Amino acid sequence: MKRELGIARCGLACCLCGESEHCAGCDSGDCPDKDGCENRACSLKWGVAHCFDCPQEDCKKGMLQKSKPYGFTAFARRYGEQALLDCLERNEQKGVVYHREGIWGDYDQFDDVEELLRFIKTGESGKDKEALKKMTHLEQMVGELLDQAKVCFIAYLDDEGYPVTKAMLQPRERNNLGEIWFSTNTSSQKVRAFRENPKASVYFVDLEQFKGVSLVGTVEVLETPEAKERLWRQGDQLYYKQGVNDPDYCVLRFNAVKGRYYQNFQSEDFEVRD
Numbered sequence: 001m002k003r004e005l006g007i008a009r010c011g012l013a014c015c016l017c018g019e020s021e022h023c024a025g026c027d028s029g030d031c032p033d034k035d036g037c038e039n040r041a042c043s044l045k046w047g048v049a050h051c052f053d054c055p056q057e058d059c060k061k062g063m064l065q066k067s068k069p070y071g072f073t074a075f076a077r078r079y080g081e082q083a084l085l086d087c088l089e090r091n092e093q094k095g096v097v098y099h100r101e102g103i104w105g106d107y108d109q110f111d112d113v114e115e116l117l118r119f120i121k122t123g124e125s126g127k128d129k130e131a132l133k134k135m136t137h138l139e140q141m142v143g144e145l146l147d148q149a150k151v152c153f154i155a156y157l158d159d160e161g162y163p164v165t166k167a168m169l170q171p172r173e174r175n176n177l178g179e180i181w182f183s184t185n186t187s188s189q190k191v192r193a194f195r196e197n198p199k200a201s202v203y204f205v206d207l208e209q210f211k212g213v214s215l216v217g218t219v220e221v222l223e224t225p226e227a228k229e230r231l232w233r234q235g236d237q238l239y240y241k242q243g244v245n246d247p248d249y250c251v252l253r254f255n256a257v258k259g260r261y262y263q264n265f266q267s268e269d270f271e272v273r274d
Contacts, residue, residue: 001089007081009050010039010063011073013088016098038062052076068107071116084120091123138270142177142213142261149204149212154182154254156193156200156219166190168202172231177215177259177272182252183231185239186223191250194219202254211263215272217256227251 005014008026017023024030026040027049034040039051039062048054051064052073063069076084092098098105110116155165173181180202184191194200198218205212222228225244231251232244240246256272 001092003085003089007050007072007076007084008039008069009043010037011051011069011071011076012063013072013098015085016088016092018099039064050076050081052081067110067113067116071107071110071113071120074113075117075120078117087120087123091120094123096123138261138268139177139273141263142259142270143174145206145211145213145261146171146174146177146180146204149206151205151207153203153205154190154200154219154252155203156190157197158189158193159196164189164193165203172233178256180215180254180256181231182254183236183239184250184252186248186250191221191252194221194252200254202256209263211261213259213261215254215256215259217254217258217272220253220255222251222253227253 002015005017005025006027008014008031010026012026014023014025023032026034031037031040042061043049043051043054046054050073051059051069057077060070064073072084075087088098096106098107100106107116107119110119149170152168152170153165154168155163158164168182168184171180171182173179198220199216200219201214201216203212203214228244228249228251236249237243240249242248258269258271261268261270
C-alpha cells in the first residue's frame, strides 16, 4: 500500500490501485481519467478536496453510482480519511485484496453499504462469518464421527495403480481434521505402497445413523522412537511382540487436504483447514 497516494476525490483508494506504479494519484494531475472525471470536476467547482467533504451526503454523481467508491466515501465521511487509510492498510496485511481481477476485488462484493462499512472496519464480512460458522459446525460433526466411529478404512494404490482398501483400528490421535495418526505393521502392503506413493484416503462410517466421511490426502510412514512412543498404548504388545521398539511396529500420519461428509441422504464437500 502506498499510503502517500491517499484517497481519490471520488473515494477510490489511489493508495491501493493497481495503476499506482504509473499514476501518482488523483491530485497529482497525472491520472489518465482526470479530464472526464465528473467527481473531480464537481469537487473542484465547489472547492472541496473530496466527495466526502461535500455536504451533499446522498450524491450519486459519477463514480458514486458504484458501491465501492460510495462506501469508501461514506466511511471517510463518518470516521475520517485517516481512519479509512488505517483500515485499508490493516486489511491488506490480513489478506484483503483491493484489485483481485482487473479492477474487481474483495471490496466489490457488497450491495449493502453498511455491510461494506463493517467489512472495511473489520476485514471480515457477514458472508465470511456465516461461512466460517457453517464450516465450524461441519468440522464439529465430522470430528465427532471420527472419534465415535467403530469402523475405519484406509485406501492406497498398489503397484499397478489399483485402489486397495483395508480396515483399520481406530486412530490413536488426531489434530483437528488435518492430521490423523494410526499404528500398523511395518511389513504390511500398505506401508510399502505408501513409501512409493503417499496418496491415500480414509473413510469413517456410523452404520447405525447412516452417515460417513471420506478424507483424501497423503500418508507419512514414521519409525522414529518419538513417534512410536507417542502412539504406544497398553496392550499393544499383543500386536507387536517386541514392544515399542519392535521393528514391525510403525506409525502412519495421514495429512488430510479435503473431504466429503454424508448424512441424511445429502453430501457436502469441504476443504480441510490448517
